Amino acid sequence: MARPDPSIVILTGAGISAESGIATFRESGGLWESHSLEEVATPQGFARDPDLVHAFYNARRAAVRGVSPNPAHRALARLEQALPGQVLIVTQNVDDLHERAGSKRVIHMHGELSRALCHACQARWAAPDLMHAGDPCPRCGKPATRPDIVWFGEFPYYMDEIETALSACTTFAAIGTSGQVWPAAGFVQRARATGARCIEINLDQSEVSGDFHEHLIGRAGEAVPAWAERVLAG
Ligand code: OAD
Numbered sequence: 001m002a003r004p005d006p007s008i009v010i011l012t013g014a015g016i017s018a019e020s021g022i023a024t025f026r027e028s029g030g031l032w033e034s035h036s037l038e039e040v041a042t043p044q045g046f047a048r049d050p051d052l053v054h055a056f057y058n059a060r061r062a063a064v065r066g067v068s069p070n071p072a073h074r075a076l077a078r079l080e081q082a083l084p085g086q087v088l089i090v091t092q093n094v095d096d097l098h099e100r101a102g103s104k105r106v107i108h109m110h111g112e113l114s115r116a117l118c119h120a121c122q123a124r125w126a127a128p129d130l131m132h133a134g135d136p137c138p139r140c141g142k143p144a145t146r147p148d149i150v151w152f153g154e155f156p157y158y159m160d161e162i163e164t165a166l167s168a169c170t171t172f173a174a175i176g177t178s179g180q181v182w183p184a185a186g187f188v189q190r191a192r193a194t195g196a197r198c199i200e201i202n203l204d205q206s207e208v209s210g211d212f213h214e215h216l217i218g219r220a221g222e223a224v225p226a227w228a229e230r231v232l233a234g
Pocket of ligand 1 (some may be wrong): 012015024084093110150177201202203204
């Protein structure tokens with residue numbers, strides 16, 4: 001029988017999708033170098049210029065459609081399959097590469113490119129490939145549709161479920177995230193406080209590296225499969 005609480009909680013960030021060809025945010029060449037975060041990732045930016053914001057997310061949706069999961073996504077899916085009920089992925093990523101690799105238990109704390117949201121009535125539905133300012137909501141009809149993405153200044157999704165999982169896990173792994181965005185950056189402290197062993201997998205040091213017990217420095221596509229094998233070997 002599946003355990004009610006996962007014993008392994010895995011936080012993923014943009015770095016896990018980098019080798020699939022999806023740009024990260026803060027590295028050289030990252031998305032926040034070529035786009036203003038305030039313009040495309042805040043409610044105020046959307047109110048000012050919804051066309052620009054839709055164009056940004058339409059382009060990102062198209063970019064994700066054209067790529068595939070990499071060995072890191074696939075290794076996490078195999079881990080979940082081998083340890084039923086024990087693995088939970090909490091991702092900051094808005095792509096669907098974990099699901100396409102076969103992971104079932106995935107929480108998208110920053111929303112999903114594949115979903116649309118009505119900011120008038122809170123209805124949610126599958127986003128079309130192209131969204132436009134003024135598209136009517138299928139439920140209330142108001143021209144108030146937006147990407148279902150958590151922007152800066154908004155609350156991440158599923159925080160109660162995440163908090164419960166962090167307080168029950170025995171292993172916490174953070175993969176490919178810079179530790180610069182809260183509350184995700186604080187998950188390691190939360191897990192560590194309840195006794196979990198904390199492992200960071202990243203190309204480099206992150207802002208919160210000092211909070212982890214162990215660091216695996218390297219590309220996710222190599223380091224994650226190796227770590228997953230180690231977990232399965234006990
Ligand atoms: P960042 O762009 O801030 O950080 C990416 C991290 O991935 C860095 O620490 C890199 O060292 C690491 N990295 C890059 N390539 C890697 C590879 N091949 N293998 C392993 N690690 C690699 O992305 P996030 O931490 O995910 O939020 O950013 C967090 C949030 O900030 C995002 O969810 C997004 C953004 O603004 C919203 O849009 C709300």
